[in-house]
Amino acid sequence: MRLRTLLLCVLPFVAWGQDPPLMPRPRSVVSGTGHLMLVAPLRLVVEGPESERVRRGGVRWKARLADRMRSDLTDTGSAGGTFVYVRFSTIADMRDIRSDGSYTLEVGPGAISIMSATDLGVLHALATLYQALEPYGDGWGFPEMVVHDSPRFIWRGLLVDVCRHFMPREMILRQLDGMELVKMNVLHLHLTEDQGFRIESKEFPELHEQGSEGNYLSQSDIRIIVHEADLRGIRVVPEFDLPGHSASWFVSHPELASAPGPYAVETRFGVFGPTFDPTQEATYTFLDRFLGEMAALFPDPYMHIGGDENNGEQWKADQGIQAYMKTHGLKGPQALQAYFNQRLYVILRTHGKRMIGWDEIGEVPEDGSKVEPLPRDITIQSWRGRDGLVSAARNGHDVVLSNGYYIDLCKSAAEHYLNDPLPDDAPLDADQRTHVLGGEATMWAELVDERNVDGRIWPRTAAIAERLWSPGAVNDVDDMYQRLEKVSAQLDAIGLRHKSGQLEILRIIAGRDEVSALKDLVDVLTPVPGYKRHSLAVHTTSTPLTSIADAAVPDPMTARRVAELIDAIIGGASLSDVSSFRYLLGTAEMSSDDLPCCQDIARVRSALGQRAMEAIDALLTPTSMGPGDCAAFQKALDEAQGPFSECLFADLPAFQRLFEAACTRPR
């Protein structure tokens, strides 16, 4: 029997609430007492303008419900069935970032009705219904409810870095499915980087030909992505990171760099020197033509110019650039970049685009340089800290929060979830608050490839989606986690690969199909968070991502449950099934020979579990841990600090609390 089954058995207190497990939670749900059984055929009766979004979305929705119900819902001409009455007024224009996504959904005893201003609202209502589908007896149905729903923020984004490791079209298309399910509406594609130029240019084909090793998104791919995104109510914002993070451009165009070259595509990770030369007119001629081509390819009103992490080294080292700066009253790299941004701003305006960039583009040096701040209508994506968001909004810029949503850092869903773009105590006035458009999860791709990337994005990003959609008062972490596991299964069922990808790596590690023992171990591990993995081992673009740390997911559900269980016991709960608990803590199979890859980790886990059981026995009986037992527990805790293969035990703090309860508190 597998760990997860045991967990379900011994943890009755982790039960679903009465409300349907919707994520994001709607603004208002009034639940009825009954439910509407879904009986085939399922018919959408649509009143409104012809909308490809509704038509294709309806087909997609039906097929997904049928997949889960394992029966055909198609209209075969038979009488009866389940009716969904859909009424909406207008087709949303995705170029209007304020398109209305609100909807009203009623599941009554006889039928379902959806009402919304735009066809986006219809998609949102269908996503809500998909999540509300539950088995009832031998069939499936929806709970009776009235939902009034609308998003809190208009910008609910996911950034996908397709550069550091290339992500093909299919990977992006399936993220769109996931985003639709949790009502996200901005896909931010990070398309150029030191490690790769990942988009086809017809104006300058040498860019992708020499900068990508054949791994790039074609313009045809982009058109498909943009269209499929639009069909799901999702905008696509392209990013061309300038003037730094740009080594891959210079493989074919060294003349645009601030040092002579030659350049190669970077294979390491970090911040590197190659930077555009802002002092040549040729730079702007080139960028005007390139960005013009891209402006025509991407219909979104926004174009992201990056602007982050220019280390200024090439500029400082070049006498010509230094002379130019002197002549133009630019006293440092920051001022020169501000000048560069001014030029880019004009180019983007020429092509009808609004500029968005990372924090740095909103900063102007106060060193007397002759450079103006960018106009107010640029949008700042805040990555470095909350201060950036506040100062940008105070300066009258729109702002999108990414600080706190860096999912590549492998932190907990709870931490991201509680990171509110606009908390009540934000030091902003009412007008300034309107500039906070929302947020974006960022999937930077140093340590993910197509096989494990879904496990870094999902399910945690669903918690971020809820933060950006639901009212700020929806912030109960335990409740979020309970729904998150359901959403995770739904994402799996519609084709996201967070579960499959992990098992694929485990099969490679184990060299066989049977991976339960290995999965039990990985289920309590988490990759070392932050960017510390880079200091533990050398990672380059050719490092295989098939290690334990690549299979382990951040904030694993199993570890969270182990921690809950330990905390319950510390809090005085009794324990009905000691043997299962022993297994959970790691004393059973963990030390077996089933884990040739990871015997050290298994041994440490097993020792920790044994000591924990002793502590639990002491807590549950009127005895105390002796000093020797406590010393042994402390030693096991010390040994369990890790990291092990760039991983930590995700539930270790709970074991620490158990130690404190059993060994340091007076009883």
Added chain:
Amino acid sequence: MRLRTLLLCVLPFVAWGQDPPLMPRPRSVVSGTGHLMLVAPLRLVVEGPESERVRRGGVRWKARLADRMRSDLTDTGSAGGTFVYVRFSTIADMRDIRSDGSYTLEVGPGAISIMSATDLGVLHALATLYQALEPYGDGWGFPEMVVHDSPRFIWRGLLVDVCRHFMPREMILRQLDGMELVKMNVLHLHLTEDQGFRIESKEFPELHEQGSEGNYLSQSDIRIIVHEADLRGIRVVPEFDLPGHSASWFVSHPELASAPGPYAVETRFGVFGPTFDPTQEATYTFLDRFLGEMAALFPDPYMHIGGDENNGEQWKADQGIQAYMKTHGLKGPQALQAYFNQRLYVILRTHGKRMIGWDEIGEVPEDGSKVEPLPRDITIQSWRGRDGLVSAARNGHDVVLSNGYYIDLCKSAAEHYLNDPLPDDAPLDADQRTHVLGGEATMWAELVDERNVDGRIWPRTAAIAERLWSPGAVNDVDDMYQRLEKVSAQLDAIGLRHKSGQLEILRIIAGRDEVSALKDLVDVLTPVPGYKRHSLAVHTTSTPLTSIADAAVPDPMTARRVAELIDAIIGGASLSDVSSFRYLLGTAEMSSDDLPCCQDIARVRSALGQRAMEAIDALLTPTSMGPGDCAAFQKALDEAQGPFSECLFADLPAFQRLFEAACTRPR
């Protein structure tokens, strides 16, 4: 503990041989006694013309080795490492179907060398090396060996039907990876069908726009597929099925059909009436323009015109067509189709293409119709039986065998494996034998979608690949199965989804991640073979493919092992671990509540297992089964006949043999 683990424990007699588990087996392998450890960096030293195939293939190969070894093999400038010396003379032109794919591979104590005439040989050698990689102690290496290898047949194909269920570009790209691993070299894309027109036409965009519901391969997709195929030494042969199987064309072009219409994309499966009208010149004008467009898109010298299963109904029902036939001395539908094919032949020749089609295009009615047989240079793909192959070859046509390779029929790998295109006793003379080019596995897509299709193709198609590559004398079924399981793991590791897709369906069925009990049950089930599933339930294009029968794979390895074990006991083997065996037979967890989806099947399996254990006890001890016990066993066997949810117990014949041994033979 999972079933598979148990199997590995209790089945020591299923051990790998001494030879590396290569599939297809090379023409000659002389194994050494030692092995060469693979030490990073891994360097390919290439002597030969610049070949994108070798360069990209080398990168792909290295990354895949690194994935399995879980360590970086990149050249970081350090000394030492493993050297692979590659020498070849010419770049193969894929338009020459007789390009030389032979190679010599030597793994010696100090280095590896590859020698071949063309760069295709290099790819084949790399595939052989990938399969030969094995763990040795703490590292990985290759066994010392000298391999001389060349293919028996020049046409080693896989047909993918992207019509009945659409298969996106990514699905096809990953099949190319699988094909490369087992040295297949023809991808046959079945692009048009009653159920969908799946390729973009720029000449007639209404074809894919109205005939595909948005699910088609764009010309950009095709160019990528053709290029990636070429990089793997694989030709791409497109099929446009004419004149029948063509309802989807007529949605936008009813005027080309033999009856007025209107037409809709077909959602059922079978043989339907809609057929091109061969009596109008407009038909040929249209096809000339369309096939001309396709001829430019697909560089291969062959174009497949289908030609199968025209039921002639529309022709018989149309007075104008009947009158035309009378005027032209065509006495039946077969003669009219022969006339149509003559016209198509000229069109294909005009566009520089050789015609290939199913059996029917080689047949000319002997009813006195005024129609000539097609020229000798057409190629016949034989699907209906061995006779078709023989008569085609005798008529001087090249021929490709598909009869016996219909992988959609869910038959055993052994059956396909033993189906030799050119057995020694084939009634063909030496010249006629040269016309047998090879064979093609056919993945018809009535009952597969993107989630389960890989489980129908792999691993069985690797056995067909061996039949088409290796000498005919390589035909030991047990040996094939032993290697097949290794190849299956390799295919999983390089991205094929036969394992992942099954688990995805099982998670949907179970509604949770823990699916071991369900997998144990599915591992002894096989979808009802042949086309009988269509008589057991209604299947249309909208039937969800998330049932037990969609998760079950043909010829499951576990069932084969259960059968081996039973046969060993019948043959007199003793049994060291009765409890494990009891589990295998289905008496342990099968009946538990872990299987809410499938309690009936589990109960039947459990009863069967109990009776089988009684029989085994009787065989292992000097007792006999009493008449009552035998009657109960017979009853359990009867109940286990199925089908259950469109599945059968794949190991049932072994239980039948056990019954016979225990209850009908004198002891």
